[in-house]
Amino acid sequence: RRLSSAAIENFLKLSPSNNLQLFKIRNNQLAFPRQPSHPRAQSLAQTLKALLLQVPLPDADFIISLEDAYFLDPCQKTLAPVFTFAKDLSLPNLAILMPDFEALEGNFGFRTEVLKARFKYPWKQKANRAFWRGATSGGTFSQETYLTIPRARLVFLSQKEPDLVDAKFTCLCQGAEQMADLFQSQTAPAVCVAEHLKYKYQILIDGNSCAYSRAYWQLFSDSVILKQESSHIQWFYSLLKPSVHYIPFKNDCSDLIEKLKWAKTHDGEVKKIALKARKIAEKNLKKADTYLYLYLLLWEYSKLFETN
Numbered sequence: 001r002r003l004s005s006a007a008i009e010n011f012l013k014l015s016p017s018n019n020l021q022l023f024k025i026r027n028n029q030l031a032f033p034r035q036p037s038h039p040r041a042q043s044l045a046q047t048l049k050a051l052l053l054q055v056p057l058p059d060a061d062f063i064i065s066l067e068d069a070y071f072l073d074p075c076q077k078t079l080a081p082v083f084t085f086a087k088d089l090s091l092p093n094l095a096i097l098m099p100d101f102e103a104l105e106g107n108f109g110f111r112t113e114v115l116k117a118r119f120k121y122p123w124k125q126k127a128n129r130a131f132w133r134g135a136t137s138g139g140t141f142s143q144e145t146y147l148t149i150p151r152a153r154l155v156f157l158s159q160k161e162p163d164l165v166d167a168k169f170t171c172l173c174q175g176a177e178q179m180a181d182l183f184q185s186q187t188a189p190a191v192c193v194a195e196h197l198k199y200k201y202q203i204l205i206d207g208n209s210c211a212y213s214r215a216y217w218q219l220f221s222d223s224v225i226l227k228q229e230s231s232h233i234q235w236f237y238s239l240l241k242p243s244v245h246y247i248p249f250k251n252d253c254s255d256l257i258e259k260l261k262w263a264k265t266h267d268g269e270v271k272k273i274a275l276k277a278r279k280i281a282e283k284n285l286k287k288a289d290t291y292l293y294l295y296l297l298l299w300e301y302s303k304l305f306e307t308n
Helices: 005-014 039-054 108-120 150-160 176-186 213-219 256-265 267-284 287-302
Strands: 020-026 029-031 060-065 082-084 095-097 127-135 165-171 199-204 224-228 247-249
Touching: 005 020, 005 060, 020 039, 029 039, 039 287, 060 287, 108 213, 127 150, 127 256, 150 165, 150 176, 150 256, 165 176, 165 199, 165 256, 199 213, 199 256, 213 224, 213 267, 224 256, 224 267, 247 256, 256 267
Parallel strands: 060 082, 082 095, 127 165, 127 199, 199 224, 224 247
Antiparallel strands: 020 029, 020 060
């Protein structure tokens, strides 16, 4: 069925989420029933204004979730679609993937760091270890549940196989802060993106949703990505093929050590995977590509919309 302004506004009234922003385009101008105060909404508004200066966009009302991902309540799924930066394919919803705010800004800071570090740490000089730093996200941490959370499993694997994996938490949250004594030896300071490139193997593992810009800079890094099998996706994930652009490992990390041992004995194949990842990123993930994607997305979406 066709969408209308009334249906979208009704959905917003019924939605329990406060982190939804309504955007309107009329006569190639951007309008807001509610002025954006969230930094992500302000960033997206600047992107849309810049796009409107270059090309015409269709009249339409659309909702953007400002969360890391948007999980629509199944009972509300028929009311209105929501644009989101990531979603879970295992859940029924009408979430529409769009480039995240960092991608639309060109991931400038990350890209600059990676370009410099690629020359500093060429393949032959990279350490033959997997490297990861991140927060204790991906579930609610407790004494009973923490080892079911993939990121915790990764960090404890690092303790067992330190020659293969260097993985530590940089921030304790979501219950883990109450278990600081347990995680004392598994924490370390945050490390800049450039320092990650010292290592040949980069881990891509979900938190509460996708790892966001981590996937972006890893694709450009000339290190190989080991990516957790997951139903969480971002707008460009359909481009990435397992064993072509990354090395997959099971969601629970149970075969990660096996995959790393394979990588160490197949260095030439692994280097080719890293190169293919960079090539597909250079072809599809630059700032102009994200603008084109958003432009085409809005035109396709407008076919569902009925201006009133």
